[in-house]
Amino acid sequence: MKVLSVPASLDGQTVDGFFDQVAVVGEGRTLFDARHLSWIDPSGMVGLLVAGTEAARKQGTLPRLEAPESADVTGYLSRMGFFEAAQEVFDSDPPARRPAGRESDVLLEITPIAANADVHEVVDRVQSKAGAILTSKLGYPATAVVQFSVILSEVCQNIIEHAEAPGWVAAQSYNWARRLGRNVVVISVMDVGRGFRGSLGDEHSARYGDRWGDTTALDAAFLHGLTRFPDSGRGQGIQQIRRQVRRWDGAISIRSGTARIGQVPEWDDTPPLVDGLEPFPGAQISIVLPAKAGE
Amino acid sequence: MTDGLDRIAIDVGEVLQRTVTSLYSNLVTRPTGRAVRMAIEARLQDAGERSLSLIDLSEVVILDFSCADEVVARLLERSQASLSHEAFFVFCGVHEPHRDQIQTVLERRGLAAVAETQADTFELLGDRTRAEGLAWIALEERGFLGNDELDDTLGDAEGRVGFDLIVARRLAFRSPNTGRVHALSQLVRHIL
Numbered sequence: 001m002k003v004l005s006v007p008a009s010l011d012g013q014t015v016d017g018f019f020d021q022v023a024v025v026g027e028g029r030t031l032f033d034a035r036h037l038s039w040i041d042p043s044g045m046v047g048l049l050v051a052g053t054e055a056a057r058k059q060g061t062l063p064r065l066e067a068p069e070s071a072d073v074t075g076y077l078s079r080m081g082f083f084e085a086a087q088e089v090f091d092s093d094p095p096a097r098r099p100a101g102r103e104s105d106v107l108l109e110i111t112p113i114a115a116n117a118d119v120h121e122v123v124d125r126v127q128s129k130a131g132a133i134l135t136s137k138l139g140y141p142a143t144a145v146v147q148f149s150v151i152l153s154e155v156c157q158n159i160i161e162h163a164e165a166p167g168w169v170a171a172q173s174y175n176w177a178r179r180l181g182r183n184v185v186v187i188s189v190m191d192v193g194r195g196f197r198g199s200l201g202d203e204h205s206a207r208y209g210d211r212w213g214d215t216t217a218l219d220a221a222f223l224h225g226l227t228r229f230p231d232s233g234r235g236q237g238i239q240q241i242r243r244q245v246r247r248w249d250g251a252i253s254i255r256s257g258t259a260r261i262g263q264v265p266e267w268d269d270t271p272p273l274v275d276g277l278e279p280f281p282g283a284q285i286s287i288v289l290p291a292k293a294g295e
Numbered sequence: 296m297t298d299g300l301d302r303i304a305i306d307v308g309e310v311l312q313r314t315v316t317s318l319y320s321n322l323v324t325r326p327t328g329r330a331v332r333m334a335i336e337a338r339l340q341d342a343g344e345r346s347l348s349l350i351d352l353s354e355v356v357i358l359d360f361s362c363a364d365e366v367v368a369r370l371l372e373r374s375q376a377s378l379s380h381e382a383f384f385v386f387c388g389v390h391e392p393h394r395d396q397i398q399t400v401l402e403r404r405g406l407a408a409v410a411e412t413q414a415d416t417f418e419l420l421g422d423r424t425r426a427e428g429l430a431w432i433a434l435e436e437r438g439f440l441g442n443d444e445l446d447d448t449l450g451d452a453e454g455r456v457g458f459d460l461i462v463a464r465r466l467a468f469r470s471p472n473t474g475r476v477h478a479l480s481q482l483v484r485h486i487l
Contacts, residue, residue, distance in 0.1 A: 120319050120321065124320060124321065146392035147395075149321070149323075150359045150360065150396065154359055154361065157361060233364045233368055233369065233400060236399065236400070
């Protein structure tokens with residue numbers, strides 16, 4: 001069995017390197033060793049699920065997951081619904097359930113997205129908590145819950161309409177005291193479907209000729225709103241998400257295949273375009289919404 | 296009414312619950328928007344040669360871009376393509392959280408629509424020229440204009456062009472009986 005070490009910190013900053021490792025796993029079966037995991041966010045959790053899904057697809061057998069040793073991390077993963085989602089992805093022994101204590105502080109538990117009904121469920125479920133978190137932790141106006149829900153809806157529909165494969169979404173708030181000195185909300189939506197190059201290829205690849213690839217496909221969709229649908233009303237989702245994220249001084253990035261493209265605010269030093277990554281299927285979207293300055 | 300307009304009031308929140316499922320309380324996802332739009336179109340099929348529909352969004356909490364495109368922009372676009380039926384629309388309950396989505400989808404398709412954005416306040420949303428906007432405001436302030444009032448009210452030729460365009464785009468209604476042009480907001484007041 002091939003052992004793949006899960007980084008001690010698995011989040012938006014480290015998940016690409018983790019995917020690169022998964023992209024090159026060979027035949028056999030993989031053990032995802034998460035025993036030393038000490039920090040994970042929605043990008044890490046959903047990333048672990050898509051990584052396991054990809055390993056299973058390549059190897060024809062469910063990978064094994066060694067759960068974190070830290071009770072805090074395991075408890076957090078449980079509250080986020082990770083182990084429930086992981087039952088379909090990993091051969092693992094879920095940790096013993098702890099009795100439910102106080103009401104969960106989770107903004108949006110890991111939720112599979114396979115059909116439009118799942119998008120409705122996400123939008124319905126997030127209403128009550130999102131309102132409180134966006135106003136109290138990020139200092140956004142009470143009406144921001146609508147735009148936040150619209151972002152979630154559009155980004156989840158991206159999976160259904162373009163991936164032709166299931167995916168997951170999760171969101172949670174954090175205090176990025178050291179990195180930003182502010183609270184943030186992190187949203188992660190990922191799938192292992194066709195990716196942007198696959199979705200747009202039939203309609204647009206000829207126009208790009210030899211230049212067609214993951215980077216040009218991401219550029220076309222992310223910056224120029226290209227879609228595979230000929231209807232002029234389509235292709236608005238990502239454009240409108242970008243616009244709203246910019247209004248909130250947030251960051252959004254999408255990895256698809258060998259490239260990652262992003263809209264980077266001043267407070268973030270992530271490069272807006274990264275290419276030459278190992279080929280990884282589907283699309284992996286990360287959104288970070290910071291508190292208003294001074295909150 | 297003797298203006299030949301069939302007036303129809305449609306509560307989108309009620310259509311959503313009846314058409315798709317009573318479990319859904321928000322207008323999100325394109326299939327949901329498409330189903331609601333088709334239900335509205337089915338209601339309009341029973342109308343006469345001309346209709347004025349008041350599409351009420353006030354019970355809709357979340358409206359995403361996909362649904363705004365189907366329920367507002369595509370509804371307008373498809374109705375304007377009809378040769379047998381002349382349909383006019385006013386959207387009410389377009390509160391601040393819905394406004395951006397509706398404005399965006401209308402602009403994207405080169406459309407405009409009359410919307411009640413606050414109680415008793417109507418605006419022209421979407422894609423329009425300056426002349427169309429000014430003509431629409433002039434008509435909105437007066438409620439209706441007869442042919443003999445146009446020159447005084449609209450001023451120069453640009454104003455008249457804008458006025459003719461808002462009539463052609465069904466953002467105002469010319470009565471076939473009197474020749475007067477009416478602001479749509481005036482015509483829906485009694486069904487609001």
